[in-house]
Amino acid sequence: MENLPVEILHRIIDNLHSGTILLSIRPVCRLFRAVINTYNRYIYNFEPISKSNFHLQCRLIRPENVIALILFNNEHIPDQISLFMSSVRL
Template sequence: MSHCCFFDLLPAELLYNLFNYFSGHEILISFYGLSDYMNAILRSYSSYKLNFKSISRFNFDLICRNIRSEQIISLILCDSDDTSGQSELFFSYFQIEQFIRLQSLTLIEIEFKSLEFIFYNLSKLKQLRSFSFDASTIRHTYGPMNLNFGNKLQQINSILIHTYVQILPQLKFLYLNGGWVLDSIPLSNLQY
């Protein structure tokens, strides 16, 4: 891929500034494969904001194959009907402790199995400043709501209590819905 394009004439800093206005998949879809220079710029860009709320499997794989975890600063994971199982697949590509620059994490309709993994490892995200989680959208992959769901919910609650105590001091923004967990967590560092 040795051909040249107009973007090859632009300095990296200008392209980085341009990329700040786009999501990660928009950047890769638009610029990946244009030239060797552009591919090198994409590999060196370190402020990707990934939103997997509604994305095709092709674009999901394109992102996961071409971005390194340390390049990601913002991540939205979603296991909705059109992206079912995505969070588990995402963590088959990446180890959570490799997200050394991740500042913002949003979880939407995440399945229990992935939630357990994420919450057990959340304290490894040392740069995390923003965390958003809606407990009312937990994906239940075990069939209809039953006793198993209640047990799983209690298990998640227990994990959350332990996790939040560890990560709350580093957070600047916390969004929780279905916040039954907050009743049991001391929020002594909370400022308003």
């Protein structure tokens, strides 16, 4: 796995949901954590998300690595936009 170029791993990551990347792949091992930390093409769609996962992902987001962001105020998280703005340092 160490011989696999980071660019190939980033291409694979391009096809995954941001929550899967941060919450399922990143904690697997140090190599994956390093690869995920250098990945800079995140597209965050926070519409279908629980409040606990929302807060967790907000703590892990590196704004400089995000290319798109979709926020919604809905019945699950009625104040999602303001929560995001107060949780993430832009």
